[in-house]
Amino acid sequence: MSLSFLPKDMNWLCRPCGVPLEPGIVELRYLGNVFKVELLVCPKCSAVLISEDLALGRMLEVEQLLEDK
Amino acid sequence: MKPLYLTTPVRQGLGTCLRPGGLALTKRIVQFIKPGPATVVLDAGCGQGATMGYLHDQGMREIIGLDLDYNLLREAKKRTSKLARGELAHLPLPDSCLDMVLCECVWNLTQKRQVLEEFARVMKPGASIAVSDMYSRSTGSDDQGDRWPVHCCFSQATDLDSVCKLFCDSGFSVQIVEDHTPLLKRTAAEFVFTHGSIKAFWQAVTGDSALAEQACRAASGTRPGLFLLIAIREGLVKSSEHCRDNTLLQQVTTLNRRPAIFCEADRRDPS
Numbered sequence: 103m104s105l106s107f108l109p110k111d112m113n114w115l116c117r118p119c120g121v122p123l124e125p126g127i128v129e130l131r132y133l134g135n136v137f138k139v140e141l142l143v144c145p146k147c148s149a150v151l152i153s154e155d156l157a158l159g160r161m162l163e164v165e166q167l168l169e170d171k
Numbered sequence: 172m173k174p175l176y177l178t179t180p181v182r183q184g185l186g187t188c189l190r191p192g193g194l195a196l197t198k199r200i201v202q203f204i205k206p207g208p209a210t211v212v213l214d215a216g217c218g219q220g221a222t223m224g225y226l227h228d229q230g231m232r233e234i235i236g237l238d239l240d241y242n243l244l245r246e247a248k249k250r251t252s253k254l255a256r257g258e259l260a261h262l263p264l265p266d267s268c269l270d271m272v273l274c275e276c277v278w279n280l281t282q283k284r285q286v287l288e289e290f291a292r293v294m295k296p297g298a299s300i301a302v303s304d305m306y307s308r309s310t311g312s313d314d315q316g317d318r319w320p321v322h323c324c325f326s327q328a329t330d331l332d333s334v335c336k337l338f339c340d341s342g343f344s345v346q347i348v349e350d351h352t353p354l355l356k357r358t359a360a361e362f363v364f365t366h367g368s369i370k371a372f373w374q375a376v377t378g379d380s381a382l383a384e385q386a387c388r389a390a391s392g393t394r395p396g397l398f399l400l401i402a403i404r405e406g407l408v409k410s411s412e413h414c415r416d417n418t419l420l421q422q423v424t425t426l427n428r429r430p431a432i433f434c435e436a437d438r439r440d441p442s
Contacts (some may be wrong), residue, residue, distance in 0.1 A: 135353075135360060136359050159368070164360040
């Protein structure tokens, strides 16, 4: 499974590296599960941009689900 | 409304196997039963034939597939030729002809007791059966299936003790029962990533917000889990103790025998 969670506004810079973020496939790991998703990534330091919506929405529900809550 | 497994969100999410974990439990079954090339096996509810393709790749050559859905059988035809359309409660097979039965995430959709008795009829004494399906991890009453708004593998799920008892009552000796709920959780998590939430998944399945909420409440009440059960068809064997002339046969039964093994697979510490 590979899902895309790219923001509408793609104009993001990595502040420490000073380079534009680029779309990339990222592995989200939690409790032994791996989910491949497409997010904005810094090509230099590999920092990943995760939006608040994604973190507090799908990712939170997935965490609770895997934790059996 | 279509059965859950035939809806677009489920078919897109689960691929050709149409069950959580794909071939993971099929591989576990083969590892445990160790069928050979001449093992005559029925894939009961074969769907698109993914399991049959895997078994063929493992060297098995006597594989029969049975399903109710013409479209799924048409897909399965690409992988194998020994296919039939029929109900599991009325198998188009003679008595005692099978060495092995696989029934993966199908049993809960059927008349469960009747289907087990039919499996027992077509299986040779000593033959193996492997069933994977949903069970209820809730400690509450067993009538929670009524709350599910769609006919699906969750709606007839019971607790594991009831599952084991039904097998024993139907002439099987349970060999192993394993919990594989992590595979179900992973599938649910993928649905969340795809649709935004579990409720949004059920909304996509049912097309109705109220039914989606009802499904979420049902899931919360039953706490679905995924089990794998492997059992042996009890048989007619010679018993020198009871048959003085060695011509009579005695049916060996192990009603209510507890499973030999119970283990929870893939449990991980959240910390």
